[in-house]
Amino acid sequence: MKKIMIVDDSPMIHKLLKKEIEKLGHEVCYCATNGQEAVEKYFELKPDLIFMDVTMPVLEGDAAYNKICEKDKSCKVVFLTAIGDKELLNVNDTSNVVTIIKKPFKGEDIQNAINMAFGGHNS
Numbered sequence: 085m086k087k088i089m090i091v092d093d094s095p096m097i098h099k100l101l102k103k104e105i106e107k108l109g110h111e112v113c114y115c116a117t118n119g120q121e122a123v124e125k126y127f128e129l130k131p132d133l134i135f136m137d138v139t140m141p142v143l144e145g146d147a148a149y150n151k152i153c154e155k156d157k158s159c160k161v162v163f164l165t166a167i168g169d170k171e172l173l174n175v176n177d178t179s180n181v182v183t184i185i186k187k188p189f190k191g192e193d194i195q196n197a198i199n200m201a202f203g204g205h206n207s
Contacts, residue, residue, distance in 0.1 A: 085109055086132040087113040088110050088111065090112060090114070091136040092117070093140045098115040105135075117140070119136075123151045127156075132202075165184060
């Protein structure tokens with residue numbers, strides 16, 4: 085079982101993602117509503133994976149990702165975006181980006197992202 089953090093400013097996305105992640109047998113350790121909150125909670129909770137929206141108030145997802153990666157080179161992030169274009173991400177280093185999922189997502193998108201992050205199957 086992996087610890088996964090959800091970072092999105094939409095409570096609906098929190099609910100949908102949490103349901104899919106728990107259905108796959110993993111634990112949602114925290115739901116943050118902006119990038120700043122994600123950075124603070126990341127170092128406290130040390131999740132195995134983050135599902136992070138790109139566009140959020142206070143601190144954008146890509147800026148939060150850059151801050152986390154500066155201090156922890158082992159972090160893994162799956163970006164969620166309504167835009168869906170990798171070039172729009174302003175990240176310093178893409179080596180910790182597992183994949184980018186375009187909203188609206190399907191359950192299999194979440195499962196595939198988790199499989200990509202941990203190199204295997206969860207079933």
